[in-house]
Amino acid sequence: MKVIETKALTKIYQGKENVPALVDVNLNVERGEWIAIFGLSGSGKTSLMNILGLLDRPTSGKYLLNGQDTSVLSARKLAHERGRCIGFVFQGFNLLSKETALRNVSLPMIYAGVERGRAEERALKALGRVGIANRADHLPSELSGGQQQRVAIARALINNPVMLLADEPTSGLDSVSKAAVLDVFEELRNKNPKVTIVVVTHDDETAARAERKVEFRYGRIVSEGADDLTGSGPAGVVWSKPTDLKDKATQPTSSDPAGVVWGVSTNQ
Ligand SMILES: Nc1ncnc2c1ncn2[C@@H]1O[C@H](COP(=O)(O)OP(=O)(O)OP(=O)(O)O)[C@@H](O)[C@H]1O
Numbered sequence: 001m002k003v004i005e006t007k008a009l010t011k012i013y014q015g016k017e018n019v020p021a022l023v024d025v026n027l028n029v030e031r032g033e034w035i036a037i038f039g040l041s042g043s044g045k046t047s048l049m050n051i052l053g054l055l056d057r058p059t060s061g062k063y064l065l066n067g068q069d070t071s072v073l074s075a076r077k078l079a080h081e082r083g084r085c086i087g088f089v090f091q092g093f094n095l096l097s098k099e100t101a102l103r104n105v106s107l108p109m110i111y112a113g114v115e116r117g118r119a120e121e122r123a124l125k126a127l128g129r130v131g132i133a134n135r136a137d138h139l140p141s142e143l144s145g146g147q148q149q150r151v152a153i154a155r156a157l158i159n160n161p162v163m164l165l166a167d168e169p170t171s172g173l174d175s176v177s178k179a180a181v182l183d184v185f186e187e188l189r190n191k192n193p194k195v196t197i198v199v200v201t202h203d204d205e206t207a208a209r210a211e212r213k214v215e216f217r218y219g220r221i222v223s224e225g226a227d228d229l230t231g232s233g234p235a236g237v238v239w240s241k242p243t244d245l246k247d248k249a250t251q252p253t254s255s256d257p258a259g260v261v262w263g264v265s266t267n268q
């Protein structure tokens with residue numbers, strides 16, 4: 001069952017100059033898949049995530065979510081679907097600056113109708129899972145970048161989303177924090193194997209957890225590789241350097257997995 005299906009999706013930002021951020025994007029993601037999206041800066045990754053997360057609409061083309069054409073949904077229905085089934089980790093976190101870490105994490109639950117005490121209890125647990133329960137009362141400005149990122153991740157996971165969209169969720173994290181974050185994603189999936197994860201990343205370790213990689217360039221998908229690296233395992237993917245366009249038909253090559261943290265357990 002396809003959870004995401006885009007058909008000739010195009011996004012053009014209109015302004016003094018029209019910027020075609022997405023061009024004819026056809027992407028299918030099955031329920032329960034974990035995919036990584038990569039590509040150079042400006043290649044359209046965040047634009048795509050915003051559409052997949054129902055935060056923006058395409059200029060043309062279709063986005064079917066769980067088989068439902070989203071273009072016919074009202075803004076209200078889109079917001080409802082977003083709150084009900086999508087967890088979003090934004091590039092740059094998007095935390096509410098005047099609210100504590102605990103409030104940032106508990107608010108989506110409160111909006112979803114959970115009673116405040118219970119929401120805060122769950123939020124505290126979620127902060128514990130990403131290793132920052134002791135910072136629950138801090139404002140974002142009182143947290144390091146990595147800590148803010150972990151608050152954003154706790155917030156994205158709090159409603160047990162069936163689809164997690166994460167835009168550079170591990171950038172700038174040290175390898176222990178990174179492994180902890182990826183373990184949290186995996187835990188979400190272990191709890192519910194039907195959870196679909198779409199993660200934008202430039203990071204080898206983060207990409208190595210995905211089952212499929214999709215490369216964007218100039219708003220188009222230029223290469224797509226299932227994890228067909230028989231024998232080398234997901235840790236063997238060369239990831240950080242996108243291939244040249246002439247190589248676009250080739251799969252990622254395998255190489256030395258040195259430095260890749262795979263399944264590291266942390267004591268969070
Ligand atoms: N709101 C906007 N208005 C106009 N142009 C935009 C807007 N948002 C993005 N763009 C342009 O669209 C293109 C794609 O941007 P996008 O943010 O999707 O790239 P990205 O792949 O996420 O890049 P990065 O890796 O730097 O985050 C870029 O050329 C960008 O300048």
Ligand SMILES: [Mg+2]
Pocket residue numbers: 045046047091167
């Ligand atoms: Mg981006």
